[in-house]
Amino acid sequence: MPVSFIVQMAVSGALMGLVYALVAYGFQLTYATSKSLNFGQGELVMVSAFATLSIMGTGLPYPLVVLLGLLFGALLGLAVERTGVRLALEQKSEGWILLTIIIGLFLFSFAENVWGRDDRPFPTPISSQPLNILGIDVTPVELSVAVGVLAVMLLVEAFKRTTLLGKAFEAVSADRDASELMGISATRTVMLSYALSGAVAALAGILVSPITTVGPTMASALVLKAFSVAVVAGLESGFGVVVVGLFLGALESLASFYVGSGWRDAPGLVLLILALAVRPTGVFGKAVIRKV
Amino acid sequence: MLKRLLLVRGAELLLFALLAAIPLVVTSSYALGLLTLLAIYGILLIGLDVTVGYLGQVNLGQAAFLGLGAYAAGIAVTRYGAGIPLALFMAGGLGTLLGALLALPALRLEGPQFALATLSFTALTATALNELEWLTNGAQGLSLQVPPLLGHALSKREFYWLCVLAFAAVWLAMRNLLSSQWGRAFEALRDSPIATDAMGVGTYRHKVAGFAFGSGLGGLAGGLYALNFEYLQPQGFQYELTVILLLGVVLGGRKSLWGAFVGATLVALLPNLLSSRFLFQAFSALGLAVALFAGLRGLARRTLRPFQALAPIVATATLVAGGFLVQNTEDWRKAIFALMLFSVVVGLPEGLMGFAGRALAALFRVAPPPLPPPAPLDEVLPPHLASGAPLLVLAGLKRWFGGVRAVDGLDLTVRAGQVHGLIGPNGSGKSTVVNVVSGLYAPTAGALSLRGAPLPQGSLFQAARSGVARTFQNLQLFSGMTALENVMVALRGAYRVPLPLICLGLGRGEERRAQAAALALLDFVGLGDQARTPARDLTYGAQRFLEIARALARRPDVLILDEPAAGLAHPDVLKQVELIRRVHQRGITIVLIEHHMDVVSQLCDLVTALDGGRVIAEGTPDEVKRHPRVIAAYLGAVEPAVEPAAAPPAPPAGVPAT
Amino acid sequence: MLEVKELYAGYGLSEVLVGTSLTVEAGAVVALIGANGAGKTTTMRAISGMIAPSRGEVLLDGQPVQGLPASKIARLGLAHSPEGRKVFAPLSVEDNLLLGAFRHLPRFFGFRKAGAADLAHVYDLFPRLAERRGQLAGTLSGGEQQMLAIGRALMARPKVMLLDEPSMGLAPVIVQEVFRTIRRLKAEGMTMLLVEQFAQAALEVADHAFVMERGRIAVHGTPADLRRDERVVAAYLG
Structure with a gap:
């Protein structure tokens, strides 16, 4: 087995891993403001991809299609927040876990019936002719994934660190009641984070669809791995997800080759359970001090 | 007493008698199949309710345990020619074992992380069942035949009775378990995990045991499932089933055996409900009526928020509309589950039985069984001998949080039978000392010993088991x-x-x-x-x-009282002092952390004053009160008040003038 | 400036406040005293919108605010320094303070510049916070956190400030400092409603005081009046 072949597989896997990282980042965004996350995030990715495909059918120029797709994702994120999360947060319960699962189930069934159960190709103006960089083949589509993921994360992180609204995100996460007393509307902050998270999910769908095709089940495996990435990296670590995403992507690409393609999903799942066992707050997370 | 027996036990007896009697009247094999499924789901949901209801965690792993149990039984029968008892034992055993293995890491966390871990487990199980073809036959499926029981080939009806029997046994076992210390421990650890550990009950081990037990029931149900269908496929035990099972528990009502039964009935009947358009329309209309009634009533009485009242109405109305618009309800199965579940979770969070249970309890007031007379106090709390020998010894104790040295080299000896006061200004490290001794925090450095033996570090539970008991400044009842x-x-x-x-x-x-x-x-x-x-x-x-x-x-050998008079009104402070004195008289060694100087003066044999995480003075209350470093640090006399009039009533007048 | 009329509020089904009424004049310091559980903190929470009152009126500068979300009331100019301080532990001291001024600072950029004057005022009041401006609020001592909580409320340039138990759990030397600050703010013309368990100390700074008993106001008057009231003296000032 030539080394270059292994490297090639690891690299394509790692690029795929960036998509996991992007979806995982969507979890972190909402977790940051409300300690909640959307268990139906995968369905958001999928439905946004379908919707973008439908918008594309109208013949609008590609950049505008992408923009509308992101907007659709944001609106969907808002809908999830309103129907599934807000009530539970107000009651300080964890009911959102169940409710977001339910909403995901609904969206899945909706997509199945509206867009059909078959996988469809997702056209993109970006070429999929491989480029040879340092002896490794990479397609521009794959590169666009990497660029898109990193650009979005940089933008959002800059927002969180340099603007007052970004600091308000952290304040709401630290103490919801106290931030309300500062005039920061916790509800609106959480809404904003869900909208951002929905747009990030849509972006993930738009970036990954040209590679994987679009179908109702396109995101079910994706989201499990994003969960793994988020938990392994720690739900509070912005850039940790990139590292873990790259690693997991490479790992499973190799695992599917050496153990069998049916086991492709196993490394992420095992990693998740192991991470919980060894370091529950994630590799990049901070330890929690219990108080009485 | 009789009334209680009659109502509570009578209803249960009636349920199982009815369940057992139905096939004597109804002979359709279709109905029998449904009933069998009902009993199996009943067991499955009781198991799931342990985590979802009693431990309060969203568990997405029960479908996996059903599958694992089913395959365990299937493989035991086909490969090793096992009989029914052995096959079921294998199924339940595997469920329990893997449940424990999963719980060990997963239950260190709560909430979303736990849900994620169980979700991953379900996905991993499905992968394994699919890929381990040499064992499970993979995607082709596994066929088996029900072996005879004690040489007797079971008819479908007899197999059903076996399932009902198992269901009844599980019900009974669960009821006994819940009315024992186990049930109380489950209740306690949801209220305050910290206090549960501090009372030596062991939050983590109870959670793991509870999860393993529930998973074992999942496995047992799986075994019966395999024997019932005689054909298994890995696809049957995935995410969707897990969600439907959650629907059953939540809809039926958490923390209730009856709720599990109602939920199981619903889950078993759901497919039928969807196959007939008329039934579906009738049922969704009923749902809408309930949502309308409950929602409007809740709005009028202001017991519900607008969203809680309106969302279920919208969801059920969508169901009704869908019943007319959609061609094939089967296709929309998942969306229909989703809408039903959504309405219940939002509008009726306590489930059908939670709701009905309250109504029934109001209707039939059943007095709880009378309490026994109290035991003699000397038996419960045998008097100790106040020997005055060193009992609790802290040597060179340090506890740092990042750069903050909360406790920084502390030596302290508490003698048997004494009340040892611990005072100091806020942030002086008193609470940290208590939290280290009681095991909430592990020390950064230093040694702790109780009766000469080293005290376990960093575990509330182990410290409690070794004889340390504590109260909490912010009550943790x-x-x-x-x-x-x-x-x-x-x-x-x-x-x-x-x-x-x-x-x-x-x-x-x-x-x-x-x-x-x-x-x-x-x-x-x-x-x-x-x-x-x-x-x-x-x-x-x-x-x-x-x-x-x-x-x-x-x-306890040592009782740590963390600000027992905080927030008490004056008469209660007096009562508290008197109570602590009586505890002391029974020879129990007490470490008392207190802000109120007069309480300290009245009770303590010896007082240690801390500042900056170190001992600054030790002696009788009077000595410590007069110690210049204590006055400087604690009473703040060094910085003379610029406007004496603005000062609060000068300490040591401890009782705040509220 | 702040007027509470016949307020009813509570948690779930139990009502803690049963018809509380009080008035805070502009520029006045008003103390709210009473036994544990009398409803002092609940009154504060109902005024600032942390819980929604079930009946009654709260007028801020003449404008009814009852039932509005807390963030809305805060943006209208009411600052509430809550019981237990509730600083944003994972944020720095300076970020805590800037967030206190959220209601009048630009949301995106340039907020540091716009908040500089208010920061300088707070740092002047609490030099210790200036020393620790980069430190995480969670690592401050109890007394410093209390100063931060008061400073954070001041940053909003509020019309009315509610201070709930500023002395709770603090060493006497720190309590003195807190009360010195309250005096100084009073001299600067700040309108304040103060809940305090050290009734004596509260009466020293207050222009007017209300005594709560079981969810309503039992007695009110100037501190001098209350000191003459035998019942009050026996119950709270003994």
Whole structure:
């Protein structure tokens, strides 16, 4: 087995891993403001991809299609927040876990019936002719994934660190009641984070669809791995997800080759359970001090 | 007593008699199939309710345990020619074993992370069942034939009775378990995991045991499932089933055996409901009617928020509309589940039985069984000898948080039978010392010993087991439980009957003795007449007394009282002082952290003053009060008040002038 | 400036406040005293919108605010320094303070510049906070956290400030400092409603005081009046 072949597989896997990282980042965004996350995030990715495909059918120029797709994702994120999360947060319960699962189930069934159960190709103006960089083949589509993921994360992180609204995100996460007393509307902050998270999910769908095709089940495996990435990296670590995403992507690409393609999903799942066992707050997370 | 037996037990008996009798009248094999499924789901949901209801965690792994149990039984029968009992034992055993293995890492976390771990487990199980073809036959599926039971080939009807029998046995076992210390521990750890550990009950091990038990039931149900269908495929045990099972538990009502039964009925009947358009329309219309009624009533009485009232109405109205618009309801199965589940979770969070249960309880008031007379106090709290020998010794203790040195090289000796005061200004490290001794924090450095033996570090549970008991400055009572139950949870050495025997109902004598002992302690702190009052309904002062009673139930070598007079009104402070004095008189060694100097002066034999995480003075209360460093640090006399008039009543007048 | 009329509020089904009424004049310091559980903190929470009152009126500068979300009331100019301080532990001291001024600072950029004057005022009041401006609020001592909580409320340039138990759990030397600050703010013309368990100390700074008993106001008057009232003296000032 030539080394270059292994490297090639690891690299394509790692690029795929960036998509996991992007979806995982969507979890972190909402977790940051409300300690909640959307268990139906995968369905958001999928439905946004379908919707973008439908918008594309109208013949609008590609950049505008992408923009509308992101907007659709944001609106969907808002809908999830309103129907599934807000009530539970107000009651300080964890009911959102169940409710977001339910909403995901609904969206899945909706997509199945509206867009059909078959996988469809997702056209993109970006070429999929491989480029040879340092002896490794990479397609521009794959590169666009990497660029898109990193650009979005940089933008959002800059927002969180340099603007007052970004600091308000952290304040709401630290103490919801106290931030309300500062005039920061916790509800609106959480809404904003869900909208951002929905747009990030849509972006993930738009970036990954040209590679994987679009179908109702396109995101079910994706989201499990994003969960793994988020938990392994720690739900509070912005850039940790990139590292873990790259690693997991490479790992499973190799695992599917050496153990069998049916086991492709196993490394992420095992990693998740192991991470919980060894370091529950994630590799990049901070330890929690219990108080009485 | 009779009324109680009649109503509660009678209803259960009637249920199982009915279940057993139905096939004598209804002979359709289709109906029999449904009933069998109902019994199997009943077991499955009771198991799931352990985590979802009693531990309060969203568990997405039960479908996996059903699958694992089913395959275990299937493989045992086809490969090793096992009989029914062995196959079921294997199924339940595998469920329990893997449940424990999963719980060990997964239950260190809560909430979303736990849900994620169980979700991953379900996905991993599906992958494994699919890929391990040499064992499971992979995607082709596994066929099996029900072996004879004791040489007798079971008819479908007889197999059904077997399932009902298993269901009844599980029901009974669960009921016995829940009315024992186990049930109380489950309740307690949801209210306050920290206090549960600090009372030596072991939050983590109870959670793991509970999850393993529930998973074992999942496996058992899987075994019956395999024998019922005689054909297994990996696809049957995935995410969708897990969600439907959750629907069953939530819809039926969490923390309720009856709820599990109602949920199981629903889950078993759901496919039929969807196959007939008329049935579906009728059912969704019924749902809408209920949502409208409950929602509007809730709005009118202002018991519901607008969203809680309106969202279920919209969801059920969508169902009704969908019933007319959609061609094939089967295709929309998942969306229909989703809408139903959504309406229930939002509008009726306690589930059908939770709702009905409250109504029934209001209708038939069943008095709880009478309590036994209190046990003699000397038995419950044997007097110690106040020897004055070193009991609790801290040497060179350090605890840093990042750069903050909360405790920074502390030496302290507490002598047996003394009341040892610990004072110091805010942030001087008192609370950290308490938290290190009681095991909440592991020390950064230093040694702790109790009676000369090293004290376990960094585990509330282990420290409690070694003889340290504590109260909490911010009360950590099990607020939903009664005063009596609060004390019973903590009783040391009162529960010796092993789990299997408890499930068989052999723990009742022990339970009575525990009640008597707990009552004696409640009498001791003056709450004997409020034994049945939920802790959250007690007055603030009574709650502080209850915390002491609960700590005494540990029969501690050292009792740590963390600001026992904080927030008490003056009369209650006096009562508290008197109570602590009586505890002291029984020879129990006390470490007292207190802000009120007069309380310290009245009670303590010896006082240690801390500042900046170190000892600055030690001696009798009077000596310490006069010590210049104490005055400087604690009483703030170094910085003379610029405007003396603005100063609060000068300490050491400890009782704040509220 | 702040007027509370016949307020009813509570948690779930139990009502803690049963018809509380009080008035805070502009520029006045008003103390709210009473036994544990009398409803002092609940009154504060109902005024600032942390819980929604079930009946009654709260007028801020003449404008009814009852039932509005807390953030809305805060933006209208009411600052509430809550019981237990509730600083944003994972944020720095300076970020805590800037967030206190959220209601009048630009949301995105340039907020540091716009908040500089208010920061300088707070740092002047609490030099210790200036020393620790980069430190995480969670690592401050109890007394410093209390100063931060008061400073954070001041940053909003509020019309009315509610201070709930500023002395709770603090060493006497720190309590003195807190009360010195309250005096100084009073001299600067700040309108304040103060809940305090050290009734004596509260009466020293207050222009007017209300005594709560079981969810309503039992007595009110100037501190001098209350000191003459035997019942009050026996119950709270003994």
